[in-house]
Amino acid sequence: DVVLTQSPATLSVTPGERISLSCRASESVDTYLHWYQQKPNESPRLLIKYASQSISGIPSRFSGSGSGTDFTLSINGVELEDLSIYYCQQGNSLPRTFGGGTKLELK
Amino acid sequence: QIQLVQSGPELKKPGESVKISCKASGYTFTDYAMHWVKQAPGKGLKWMGWINTYTGKPTYADDFKGRFVFSLEASASTANLQISNLKNEDTATYFCAREGDYGGPFDYWGQGVMVTVSS
Numbered sequence: 001d002v003v004l005t006q007s008p009a010t011l012s013v014t015p016g017e018r019i020s021l022s023c024r025a026s027e028s029v030d031t032y033l034h035w036y037q038q039k040p041n042e043s044p045r046l047l048i049k050y051a052s053q054s055i056s057g058i059p060s061r062f063s064g065s066g067s068g069t070d071f072t073l074s075i076n077g078v079e080l081e082d083l084s085i086y087y088c089q090q091g092n093s094l095p096r097t098f099g100g101g102t103k104l105e106l107k
Numbered sequence: 108q109i110q111l112v113q114s115g116p117e118l119k120k121p122g123e124s125v126k127i128s129c130k131a132s133g134y135t136f137t138d139y140a141m142h143w144v145k146q147a148p149g150k151g152l153k154w155m156g157w158i159n160t161y162t163g164k165p166t167y168a169d170d171f172k173g174r175f176v177f178s179l180e181a182s183a184s185t186a187n188l189q190i191s192n193l194k195n196e197d198t199a200t201y202f203c204a205r206e207g208d209y210g211g212p213f214d215y216w217g218q219g220v221m222v223t224v225s226s
Binding site: 046097 | 142144151152153154156157166168169202204206207209210211212213214216217218219
């Protein structure tokens with residue numbers, strides 16, 4: 001199974017700063033890596049697909065990069081509404097797997 | 108618009124069974140796979156498996172073989188998850204999610220069903 005390791009587990013942020021979240025795969029997943037945002041008591045929401053492709057309706061401050069085993073989700077100018085948990089997920093092989101998540105909290 | 112609407116919360120006793128539904132609308136149901144994801148209270152997302160909505164063939168993650176059954180009512184554009192012999196550790200929110208392309212993202216999600224198992 002592909003293990004996805006997200007870091008950090010928690011990130012304290014100040015509104016307006018640029019941040020990067022990491023997702024590392026135990027083996028190559030090519031670009032079959034997707035990012036989700038989940039707020040309390042809500043379903044996950046797709047943010048980025050195939051490592052770097054944007055999603056309609058998602059603010060342009062969210063971007064993704066990487067391929068193979070190392071991936072990054074960046075938020076350029078964090079806003080208060082971005083305080084959530086972020087998950088990566090791979091679709092390269094079965095079983096599909098999720099990372100453990102990164103929680104953004106207010107500094 | 109595309110929607111996945113799941114059934115309501117469930118309170119069950121250990122040993123009982125539960126069936127959760129996920130009704131799709133706004134697209135051709137049989138064109139996209141349906142996946143199931145478990146989220147225990149305060150925990151992350153765990154993939155349970157998927158069902159081919161065209162053939163009806165289910166595939167289960169190792170931790171979900173035996174007591175878990177994915178099924179379809181294709182004529183009603185509905186996917187179902189049945190859990191038998193419920194255990195306390197089955198207490199969780201269960202999401203259905205559509206996979207956009209094979210290997211692609213889960214682009215639409217149901218609202219989730221909270222299943223509570225307690226004596």
